[in-house]
Amino acid sequence: MLISPAYAQAAGGGAMEGLGAFLPLILIFVIFYFLLIRPQQKRMKEHKAMLEAIRRGDRIVTNGGIVGTVVKVVNETEVSVEIAENVRVRVMRDMIANVLSKTEPVSGGGESKGKPANEDGGQGPDDGSGSGNGGTAGKLKGLLSGKKS
Incomplete structure (x- = not known):
């Protein structure tokens, strides 16, 4: 019970x-x-x-730590990257770790073609042109001093 x-x-x-x-x-x-x-x-x-947003002129870092500038988007899986002057390598798009700087979209006039958004193209206050307006004299002086535009 x-x-x-x-x-x-x-x-x-x-x-x-x-x-x-x-x-x-x-x-x-x-x-x-x-x-x-x-x-x-x-x-x-x-x-x-x-x-997917990577385009020509972007500065990138690969997974191996190599820093370079995208010269050409070969296809949807590869990009051509310039890591030194006249030294280009092809990198798989999946092996890109980070984009350091983006380029400005190219406008209809083609004025800013290939210039990164965070670089002033040698027209800043430290280029010694004195004008700061980016005129022909400032560009010529930048070219003669070895700066790339």
């Missing part, structure tokens, strides 16, 4: 105990998703968008 009430109590809470046992595992998975999986997916999406 004493055994039958004990079996009755154990049988009544069986469904809730099964859910309660999996609750910590579900909670751990939710925490992992928000702390690890979701941020990694966001970074991968941003990196893919960065790789």
Whole structure:
């Protein structure tokens, strides 16, 4: 007679105990998703968008640490990168770690063709031209001093 009430109590809470046992595992998975999986997916999406936006004139860093300027986009998987004067290598687009500087979009006039957005093309206050307006004299002096425009 004493055994039958004990079996009755154990049988009544069986469904809730099964859910309660999996609750910590579900909670751990939710925490992992928000702390690890979701941020990694966001970074991968941003990196893919960065790789698709690479164009001629961008300064890049490869996964091997080589810094260079994109000379030509060969196809959707390769770019030609100049790492020193007259030294060009072909790099797989997936192996580009970071874009250091972007070029300005080429306008209809073609004035800023191939100039990076963060470089002033030798027309800044340190080029010694004295004018600062980027006239012909400033460009000529920059060329004679060895600066590339």
